Amino acid sequence: MKKPAWLLLALLAALPLLPVPEFWITQLNYIGLYSIVVLGLVLLTGVGGLTSFGQAAFVGIGAYATAYLSTKLGWSPWINLWVGLALTLVAALVLGWLTLRMSGHYLPLATIAWCLSINYTMANTEALGKYDGLLGVPALNFFGIDLNQGRSIYYLIWALALLGAWALVNLLDSRAGRAIRALKSGSVMAEAMGISTYRYKVIIFVIAALYAAVSGWLFAHFQRTVNPSPFGIKMGIEYLFMAVVGGVGHVWGAFTGSAVVKVVEDQLQVWLPKLIGTSGNYEIIVFGIALVLALKYAPDGLWPGLRGLFARLLPTPVPRADWQGALALPARDKPAAGELLLEAKAVRKTFGGLVAVNDVSFSVHAGEIIGLIGPNGAGKSTTFNLVSGVLGLSGGEVHFRGQRVDGLPSRQIARRGLSRTFQHVKLIPEMTVLENVAIGGYLRSGKGTLSAMLRRNRAEERQLFAEAHKQLERIGLADRMFEPAGNLALGPQRMVEIARALATDPALLLLDEPAAGLRLKEKQALAAVLRQLKGQGLSILLVEHDMDFVMGLTDRIVVMEFGTRLMDGTPAEVQASPAVRAAYLGTEH
Structure with a gap:
């Protein structure tokens, strides 16, 4: 990581120690909480191509689980976190089984339906306080330190948000990540390379839900009270709006979108009544217009434009062939x-x-x-x-x-x-030539999603890229391996498809x-x-x-x-x- 990036992290860490207004810290806490949820949407919607309006419901499961167990049963919030994640996992698996085989507009409609259903259940359950919710949620205690103030819980919120981003970056740069990135292009190519597309749809759906549940757990102990209103369809739409504004296909776009939407929303609540002369939720109208304009003029979100401005502060990966000496992937018995x-x-x-x-x-x-x-x-x-x-x-x-x-x-x-190419080329245009060919090695490798997120798969990645490089040399395209596949002409793209098929052995x-x-x-x-x-x-x-x-x-x-x-x-x-x-x-x- 470059030195300026460390300085940026140091500033983020030092902010609560500086004499800045408490309002700033509160705003940053909410941005961190929202970013955790939006990171899940980046994976689910931006990378996997599955649109969900229901992430707020999973936030609610995490929040209500810890609020109920803390206030009614006196359980430790740290135990409640795991209980909330377990409940979210079960709910996500059930909902995923019911809805992820849907396609087109049916899936987004299904997410709206179950978000409304879960929110209605929360608001009408006596044990959860109905519409009044649960009060008196205890503050978190971290190794004897009470996180009962915005400045103290700030560190936990942002540590988990950045950890979530790090895990997501690792995942996308992996065998499993390339399989996930293939989902958006349809299932035919991925399935032909041995990838179970339905399995990976369930995986990213569950990961996005678990991210949302962690945000809900933090939210409950930050707010110290829980009620159904933050977990309804309005907030589900807002999370998706944050992802789109920031850049739904970019990890750091989650932070950009959360920050822009939160700051603008608060300012609109102050300025719109003064401009219009009456009170009301007019910011929703403004956001609707802004979303249409964003989709028209900046469909890839704000982050790609901002990335150039922050290029000197953020680490920029330098493509390099660092797989020399990697062991060969397993080979099948030849007929x-x-x-x-x-x-x-x-x-x-x-x-x-x-x-x-x-x-x-x-x-x-x-x-x-x-x-x-x-x-x-x-x-x-x-x-x-x-x-x-x-x-x-x-x-x-x-x-x-x-x-x-x-x-x-x-x-x-x-x-x-048996491996194949296609009459109409099926490459992932935004991925490099090398990464596209590495998809062919999927069946010859085995590291899964968790290993990738924890970066325990580096040796296998070197093997996969060594194999991909070998096949590109075979067809004479090794000199273009770091180019996005979408930049190639049709002829070279067909050659890349052949190299990908050869990588399956x-x-x-x-x-x-x-x-x-x-x-x-x-x-x-x-x-x-x-x-x-x-x-x-x-x-x-x-x-x-x-x-x-x-x-x-x-x-x-x-x-x-x-x-x-x-x-x-x-x-x-x-x-x-x-x-x-x-x-x-x-x-x-």
């Missing part, structure tokens, strides 16, 4: 030459009355490069999706390495050694139009790489429209037309076939 790898038996796919793939059969043996060709609409990509588990079969069977795999999700087929590689968008020399380089892979025992099944590329590379070709298999033969046999010429040109002559 014997000529071994039957993939066998598709009369695979069929219907969409209503449309038969997209009609009883197509073919096989792939170890060490072969097989081409799957046909005119547009022949069903080639659909067949790829059936084989890799992206789509379910309507009929037939798929066997991989002697085991039947149809009916399995694509992540389980990937575990058996596949027994069979499926390439969906790998030469599309590549220039002549790039195609030649790709063909050389694929021949090299074949020489190393890797089997390849590819869909391609470039006939020169296919004919000069493949051992056998399967030709499809209108969802059916037209023929299966060597490139020479396919080129000589009148039926193939008729399929492509509409005539046998």
Whole structure:
């Protein structure tokens, strides 16, 4: 960390010792409390793409748990923290199970519904004091120090807020973090790399809920009283507003948004009645207008702009290759030459009355490069999706390495050694090329979310990046590994997808139009790489429209037309076939 960053932290730590107004300390305490909740939303909404209006309900669970146990049962607040986290965990798992399979606008609507339900329960439970809430919540005591003043609890609030940010930064820079960052781009690519997208949705939902519960626990002992009003839908919307204003995809945007919204809200409550001449919650109207303007003119929030101003104060990571000497990732057993790898038996796919793939059969043996060709609409990509588990079969069977795999999700087929690229490139544009390729090593590594947050995964990270670097060297893109993947042209992006698939250490590689968008020399380089892979025992099944590329590379070709298999033969046999010429040109002559 740079020296100015330490000075900034020192100033933050020294502020309560300085003769500043008590109001400043109170404001900073609330900003710290809000930031903890918003950090969870950065992970859930900004990174994971799951919009939630219900985080205030989880704040309420943490607050009411400690308030009730402290005032009614006399339990220690430090024990209550763990009880509150346990209750929040159970609630988050139940709510996540009920709602996280929803998509589109249904998920945000569901979060509104359960936020209203939990808040209503709090406000109508006799033991929780109904709308009056619980009074007389005791102050925290930390190793004999009473945290009964704003200046004393300030340190605990900000220590936990910064610890939460540190844990989140660690998580996002990890195997699990890359899996989470893949969620926003949809589930198809992530599942094909062996990632359980639903599992990670539950994980980030739970983490965001636990962050909110910690904030609620602190809030109860800071306020010394708890009632339902701070835990309703209004505050749930405000938390999300803070995340958007600060920069919903940025960890430090949580602090920026919380500070801006809290300060502006307080000032509006003072100035709006003077300007309008009457009292009321008019700041809500102003915030609504501000949100629309922010989404239009600063959709990425305030933090990206402020980051440039504070670049000299904040640590800036310098990309470097620090994985030299890292151990190799585990490798799978390679199939014997000529071994039957993939066998598709009369695979069929219907969409209503449309038969997209009609009883197509073919096989792939170890060490072969097989081409799957046909005119547009022949069903080639659909067949790829059936084989890799992206789509379910309507009929037939798929066997991989002697085991039947149809009916399995694509992540389980990937575990058996089948990896693929996509017709439409599926990279995460804001991640570097190196990080995108490292996603391919997910199944060959094992450190989980907690290890990542505590930074206990550094050795494995070095292994993953060493593997990613190796595959980028293989395809000739190692010199661009630190560039955002979204900066690359289409051709290099396709090469990065191939490198990512190779990082899975596949027994069979499926390439969906790998030469599309590549220039002549790039195609030649790709063909050389694929021949090299074949020489190393890797089997390849590819869909391609470039006939020169296919004919000069493949051992056998399967030709499809209108969802059916037209023929299966060597490139020479396919080129000589009148039926193939008729399929492509509409005539046998």
